[in-house]
Amino acid sequence: MRGNQMEQIKLFQWINMVSFAVNDITLYLDTHPTDQNAIAYFNHFRQMRTKALAEYEQLYGPLTIDSAMPEDKWLWSTQPMPWEGGFC
Amino acid sequence: MENCNHTPSRECGCNTAPSRSMPMQSRSMPGHSMQSRPMQRPCEHMKNDPLSKLPVAMAYVPWQYFEETYEPDKALQYGTIFPELNKPFYGRGGCPR
Numbered sequence: 001m002r003g004n005q006m007e008q009i010k011l012f013q014w015i016n017m018v019s020f021a022v023n024d025i026t027l028y029l030d031t032h033p034t035d036q037n038a039i040a041y042f043n044h045f046r047q048m049r050t051k052a053l054a055e056y057e058q059l060y061g062p063l064t065i066d067s068a069m070p071e072d073k074w075l076w077s078t079q080p081m082p083w084e085g086g087f088c
Numbered sequence: 089m090e091n092c093n094h095t096p097s098r099e100c101g102c103n104t105a106p107s108r109s110m111p112m113q114s115r116s117m118p119g120h121s122m123q124s125r126p127m128q129r130p131c132e133h134m135k136n137d138p139l140s141k142l143p144v145a146m147a148y149v150p151w152q153y154f155e156e157t158y159e160p161d162k163a164l165q166y167g168t169i170f171p172e173l174n175k176p177f178y179g180r181g182g183c184p185r
Contacts (some may be wrong), residue, residue, distance in 0.1 A: 025171040028154070037154040045160070064170035 005085075008060050009076045012087050013065065021045040063087060 014031055025042045053067040061079035062068035068076050080086030098128065156171055163169040 004170065014160075017164045020159050021169055024163065028152070030168075032152075032154070035154050041154075046110045 008056075008087075010064075011052065011056050011059070015049065015056060018045050018049040022049050040080060062087075 022042065022045045025038055025045065029035065029038050029042060035061075053063060054069075056063055057067040057069060057075075061075035065076065070076075141146070152156045152170070152172070157163070157175075158166060158171060166174045169175055
């Protein structure tokens with residue numbers, strides 16, 4: 001259980017890192033819309049972020065409503081709240 | 089401030105933010121201030137100012153090029169993905185380093 005939570009925290013931290021990278025390159029692209037290196041950077045980290053969010057959703061429940069893909073249970077409201085140790 | 093290579097000069101105001109205690113006579117009473125204040129000599133900062141040839145009152149932002157980026161963990165920690173934008177401000181005034 002404890003190890004599981006460690007993994008969850010690690011994945012959550014990774015999502016924060018790649019989300020920040022996406023956010024920051026967005027600012028650069030606003031002023032450099034045709035910079036091919038920056039576009040490649042954006043595509044790379046956007047993909048990493050989407051993948052990490054999907055993985056998180058699969059294991060622990062959705063962090064954002066965009067990655068919520070409920071099958072038999074609506075985890076959005078049933079997973080722990082932030083003050084209960086949840087992350088979203 | 090004690091680590092500054094050269095102390096900001098009070099005379100020219102280089103590297104100093106406008107101070108609230110600065111005398112305002114020069115604006116309201118130009119004639120008087122010319123008499124009461126000594127002539128200001130151009131200071132060393134002005135001679136070495138790389139922007140001195142540019143028109144005043146215009147703002148300039150050098151163009152950024154996509155070069156090196158931090159790994160995602162460092163980027164989040166520093167608040168930027170670009171090493172050239174990693175500029176921690178210490179709130180000690182504008183000391184050139």
